[in-house]
Amino acid sequence: MPESTQQSHISLDHEKKQDPPAGFFERTVNKPNVPDLETYQKWYKQSIEDPNAFFGDQAKKHLDWYRPFDLARFPVDPKHDFEHGDLPAWFINGQLNASYNAVDRWAIKNPDKPAIIYEADEPNQGRIITYGELLKQVSKLAQALTKLGVKKGDSVAVYLPMIPEAVVTLLAIVRIGAMHSVVFAGFSSTSLKDRILDGDSRIVITADESKRGGKTIETKKIVDDALKDCPKVRNVIVFKRTGNPHVPFNSGRDLWWHDELNKYGPYFPPVPVNAEDPLFLLYTSGSTGKPKGVQHNTAGYLLGAVLSTKYTFDVHEDDILFTAGDIGWITGHTYVVYGPLLAGAATVVFEGTPAYPNYSRYWEIVDKYKVNQFYVAPTALRLLKRAGTKYVEKYDLSSLRALGSVGEPIAAEVWHWYNDNIGRGKAHIVDTYWQTESGSHLLTPLAGTTPTKPGSASLPFFGIKPIILDPTTGAELSQNDVEGVLAIKNAWPSIARGIYNDYNRFIDTYLKPYQNYYFSGDGAARDNDGFYWILGRVDDVVNVSGHRLSTAEIEAALIEHDLVAESAVVGYADDLTGQAVAAYVSLKKDKIPEDADLDTVKKELILTVRKEIGPFAAPKTILLVDDLPKTRSGKIMRRILRKVLAGEEDQLGDISTLSNPQAVQQIIQVVHASL
C-alpha cells in the first residue's frame, strides 16, 4: 500500500460548472458526436450495465471486420472482472486488421484526402501525405518487413523522430500482424538496448539523424551503441532524415529505407488477425526499477482509440487533429496515429518543439492548417503562458473547437489561460485523464457535451466505472466529496492485456493492491457534483513535463556511478515541469579524494542518469548527504525527503522511529543550501 500521497499542485477549488461554450457551436455545422449530456448519460449507463451490447454495437459501427465477432465480451457479465487477476476477452473470434481500418478503408473511399500533415522542425519544410499515398508507403514497408522475415506475432523495435515515416512504420508492422515496440527517441542507448532485449525485437527501424528545436541528434549512432549488446537483431532499416554522409552504416546489417521501399509495388494485402492478437508493446515506468512492456491487443485498443477520438474531441471525418505529443509515448500512439486515422481525419505530425524558432510555433501551425482539435500537456502551456500572449495574438485560431490537456493535472490558472487566449472562449477544454495501461481516455469531458470545471477531468468515459477507495482500509468511498485512491471496477476494451512475458507482474501491479479492482496508481477526489479531480501519483512515480519516471529506475542509474553508496529519488513541485526530480545521494566516503570537487561529482551523476536513461530523466537537483533517513528495518523514509523539499520540515511527524534520526537535520541544511 502507498506510503503516503505525493504532493499535488492543484487546488480542488470547486469552481462552478460551466456548460460547453456557446461559441463551440458557432464553429461547426455538425452536432457533436455525442449530441447532448442526456445522451452521454444514457450511453454511459448502458456501457456500464450491458457493456457487451454497448461495445458490440460500437465495434460494428466504428471498425471494419473480416470476420464478425461472436460475442463482444467474454464473460458477458462484468460482475467478476479482475477477480483472481482475470481480464475479460473482447470481440471473440472477430478478425480484423489495424492498418486496413486506419488506412485502406479511407484510401478506397477517397485516396486524395489528407491523412498526415507533416510539419518539419524548420517551418515550411513539411508536406501533406494523402490516404492513397499512405497506403502505398505502408504496403511497401510491409513487403520489405515480410521479406526480412518478420512474421505475425514478432516484435519490431522503432526508434524514430516525429516524421511521417514513423506513422508509416507502425502501420506497416501491424499490417503484417507483427507488433511494434516504439522506444521514445529521447531514451539513451542503454534504455533502448534494455527494451530491444526485453521485447525480443529482431529488426529495428530508425533514422540517420533527427532534427528537433534546431538541433541535430545522432539517432543512428545511439542505435549502433545499443545494438552492441543485442546479438539477435538481424537488420536495421534506416530512414535518411538529414542525409549526412558520415552517419555510420554497417552494410551487412543496415538497410536504407528508400532502397528497400523501392523494391516493392504499391499494394500489399493486410493480414487478418484475431481481435485479441497483440498489437504493440510500449514500455512505461512503474514503482520498481525495471520498465514494463505494456501489451495492448488489437480490437479492444483500436475501439478505445477511435471512440475516444470521436467522442472526447468530437472529431468528424473532415477534421484536422494536432496532438503535440511524441509517438514514443502512449499519447502519440493513440492520438497522433491510431485515433485520428481510424476516424478518417487528418493528423498533424510535428517534428519540432513549441519554442522553435519561437514561442508561436504551435499557433502558427494551427492557423496555417486550420486545425480543429489541439492536444498538449500542461507543461507546454505553462511555458507558453510564461512567454506571454504576444506570441499568440496575431494568429487566427478560430478553427479550434476542442483543446485537450493530458499527462498531468492542469492548474486552474493554466486552464483559464488556455481557454481565454487559445480557445478565446469558443473552444471546449477537455482535460483527459488516462494512462499507457488504459490505452485511451478514462476520465474526460466530451467536447460540445460535458460541462467542465477548470482543473477537473470531470466524468468517466464510456465503460469506465471509477471508484474512490480509502487508501488504508481499501473500503469503497461511495459518497460524493471524498478523497482517496482511484480504482476502476470493470474492465474496458482498451485496457492493457498484460506486461510482456510477465503476466504475474501485471496482476501484482494493478490487480493485487486492491482486490477485484484495477488500481490506477493515482490519488483522486470526487466532489459534490460527482466530478473527479486527479491529485497525482501515490506510488514512486514522478511526473516531469508529463513524462512518467520511476524513482527506482533513476536510483538504479545513479548506483552505476562508482562513487555512489546509496540514493533516494523523489519528486518536488516545479513551476514549469510540474514535478522535478531531486536525488538525495550519499557517496562512498573511502572513495572520494580529500580535495574532490563536489560540483563536478554532481555533474557526473547527472550525466550518468542521462546516459543510463535519457536526458529527460536527469535530476534537476542533486543533494549530497551523509546518510538517508531509514526505518529500523532499513527502509528509506521518502516521505521525509519529500516534505523537506516541499518546505514542510515542521510537519515531519514522529521521527523517533527512525534508526538514524540525526540524518534529518543535515538533510534540512543541505536542502536549504541548495534551493
Ligand code: WTA
Ligand atoms: C498522469 C499519459 C492528471 C497520471 C496519458 C497517470 C494525469 C499518468 C492526467 C499516466 C490528467 C495523465 N490529469 N494527471 N489529465 N493524464 N495523468 O502512462 O498520474 O504516460 O497515472 O500516460 O499521468 O502517464 P502515462
